[in-house]
Amino acid sequence: MFRRLLSFASFALLASAARYPSYGTLQTTNSSGVLNVVINNTFSSVNLFDEHVMSDLANLIETLQANDTDIHVVVFSSGNKDFFLDHFDVNYFFPGYASPLPIFDGGIPTMLFPVAILWNITQLPQATIAVIEGRARGVGNEFLMSCDMRFASTSPSVLLGQLETSFGSNPGAGGAMYLAQQIGRGRTFEYVLSSTDVDALTAEYIGWINCAFDTADALHAYVDALAKRIALFPLAGIAGTKQGINAASRPGLDVIVQDAQDVILRLEARPEVLAFTEKFLAATNNQSIGPVELNYGEEVPKLYN
Ligand SMILES: *[C@@H]1O[C@H](CO)[C@@H](O)[C@H](O)[C@H]1NC(C)=O
Ligand SMILES: *[C@@H]1O[C@H](CO)[C@@H](O)[C@H](O)[C@H]1NC(C)=O
Ligand SMILES: *[C@@H]1O[C@H](CO)[C@@H](O)[C@H](O)[C@H]1NC(C)=O
Ligand SMILES: *[C@@H]1O[C@H](CO)[C@@H](O)[C@H](O)[C@H]1NC(C)=O
Ligand SMILES: *[C@@H]1O[C@H](CO)[C@@H](O)[C@H](O)[C@H]1NC(C)=O
Numbered sequence: 001m002f003r004r005l006l007s008f009a010s011f012a013l014l015a016s017a018a019r020y021p022s023y024g025t026l027q028t029t030n031s032s033g034v035l036n037v038v039i040n041n042t043f044s045s046v047n048l049f050d051e052h053v054m055s056d057l058a059n060l061i062e063t064l065q066a067n068d069t070d071i072h073v074v075v076f077s078s079g080n081k082d083f084f085l086d087h088f089d090v091n092y093f094f095p096g097y098a099s100p101l102p103i104f105d106g107g108i109p110t111m112l113f114p115v116a117i118l119w120n121i122t123q124l125p126q127a128t129i130a131v132i133e134g135r136a137r138g139v140g141n142e143f144l145m146s147c148d149m150r151f152a153s154t155s156p157s158v159l160l161g162q163l164e165t166s167f168g169s170n171p172g173a174g175g176a177m178y179l180a181q182q183i184g185r186g187r188t189f190e191y192v193l194s195s196t197d198v199d200a201l202t203a204e205y206i207g208w209i210n211c212a213f214d215t216a217d218a219l220h221a222y223v224d225a226l227a228k229r230i231a232l233f234p235l236a237g238i239a240g241t242k243q244g245i246n247a248a249s250r251p252g253l254d255v256i257v258q259d260a261q262d263v264i265l266r267l268e269a270r271p272e273v274l275a276f277t278e279k280f281l282a283a284t285n286n287q288s289i290g291p292v293e294l295n296y297g298e299e300v301p302k303l304y305n
Contacts, residue, residue, distance in 0.1 A: 018059040021100050023052035026060055027079065030232040033072040033231030034224075035064075037128075040079025045289040047080040049139045050089035054114055058101075061120045072231040072238055074124070075223060076147065077131040082157050084130070084291065087138030088114070089287065090167075090277050091137040093268055110257050112265075114139065115173045118146040122250055125239035127230050131223050132200070132209065133216060135159045137296060144174035145182065148242065149226075153219045159197035159297065160208060164264070165196035166300045167272040167280070171266025174256040181249050183207050197297030206210040279303055 027038040037060065041047045064071060078084040091097050105116030121128060121143070130144050132152035140162050144150050152158045162171045162179070170176070171192065180188040183206045200212040212232055213219035230238065251260075267273055283292045283303060291297045 016286040019062055020055040020058050022059060022167040023056055025052050026056045028060070030071060032228055033070055034227040035069075035071045035074045037074060037076050038130040039076060039085055040077045044086070044089075044287065045080075046287055046293045047078060047134070047140075048086050048089050048287055049114070049143070050092075051101055053085070054101055054117060057114075057117050057121075061117065061124070064124050064126055065120070067125055067235065071126055072233065072235050073127045073129065073227040075129045075131060075227050076143075078134050080134060080292065082134050083140070084132045084134040084136040084158075085140035085143055086135065086287075086293065087140055087163060090281065091286075093274065093277060097305045108253070111253070112172075112261055114245035115256065115261050118142055118173045118251060119256065121146040122246060125235055125242070127227075127238050127242070129223055129227060131219060132158055133219070135197075136293075137161045137163050137197070138171070139173055139175070141283070142171060142173040142178070143177035144209075145175050146173075148245075151210050151219055151223050152209050153205065153216050154200045154212045154214055155216070156199070158200040158203075158212075159168070160203055161195060161197045161297060163195045163296055165193050166303075167276050168270060169267045170260065170263050172261050172268075174251055177260060178254065180207070181251070195297070197295075197301055241296075 025039065025041045027040060028303065029036050039047060039053065042051050043052050044050060063069065064074065101113050103113060105111045105113050108116045108119065111119060128147040129149045129151065130147040132144065132150060133155060134157050136144050141162055144160070162175050164171045176188055176192045179192065187206055198208060200209065203209045204212040213222060280303065281287065284290060288294065
């Protein structure tokens with residue numbers, strides 16, 4: 001399926017400031033060593049993780065990997081009050097879909113491009129923090145798991161989940177593996193196999209997120225202070241500390257490839273997965289804001305009736 005997409009090769013000649021096309025879905029500001037990144041996919045009412053967001057994230061990663069900025073901490077938040085970052089654009093799986101991005105990553109050839117984006121985020125020398133106001137499901141939650149720290153507001157719009165099992169598929173970028181490390185094996189099976197939504201207080205209680213705050217102000221004030229404090233310290237020390245924590249708490253690259261990514265590549269071609277995906281596209285009016293996108297955990301059993 002992924003092989004159908006356009007090759008990146010033809011874009012290599014256009015190399016200028018940014019390696020991949022820029023779509024403006026990430027608004028960045030920085031001061032005191034902290035880069036604030038607001039994710040706002042203006043091509044989507046649900047902040048879809050689509051080629052626009054992927055392209056902009058890959059460019060951002062390349063900038064941060066160079067270690068030549070003053071940035072020591074990256075804080076990701078959302079410009080969409082209902083969706084921190086939604087699932088993968090499932091149109092990707094259908095014939096005729098074209099993307100300006102490569103299928104597999106140029107630098108990590110065993111990894112699909114979106115999987116490499118998340119892996120690379122875990123590898124960044126900078127500390128990464130997610131500020132969650134809104135839903136994050138599927139790859140949106142896998143993005144959260146690839147950040148070093150997660151903080152949320154207790155707003156009812158915060159709902160976290162891996163919804164892939166309900167499609168007949170699996171979290172292909174390793175989200176369930178990270179969760180198993182983070183919240184334990186039994187709870188990961190419970191939440192991921194049932195493709196349910198977890199609210200902020202539950203997520204805090206089980207350790208899916210670091211902390212939930214009653215107000216947006218308290219959330220932002222806490223994260224701002226934490227980010228500024230970490231940013232005081234030398235980047236090499238932050239990167240070195242991350243290396244050890246990653247080694248102790250993150251699935252390996254080959255494990256993600258074999259037991260998450262290659263599994264989704266196999267499953268996504270199955271007829272029942274494509275049939276459910278078509279049903280989902282119809283029920284969401286092509287992934288637009290509405291009851292199914294907003295309340296997926298509640299709505300998904302109805303799609304099986
Ligand atoms: C941080 O801000 C400075 C000054 O506005 C700018 O020159 C620099 O490119 C920014 N860094 C990043 C990584 O966005
Ligand atoms: C940036 O730092 C990381 C972590 O220390 C290192 O692995 C990487 O090679 C560095 N990148 C460059 C371009 O120097
Ligand atoms: C996000 O983008 C929408 C347009 O899709 C715009 O109306 C909104 O103001 C943006 N939000 C932020 C915080 O930039
Ligand atoms: C991931 O990082 C590698 C370097 O380790 C780089 O070659 C590759 O282009 C990056 N890919 C993305 C999608 O960020
Ligand atoms: C659905 O949305 C995608 C973008 O996410 C677009 O490429 C596609 O053409 C749309 N399909 C329909 C049937 O509107």
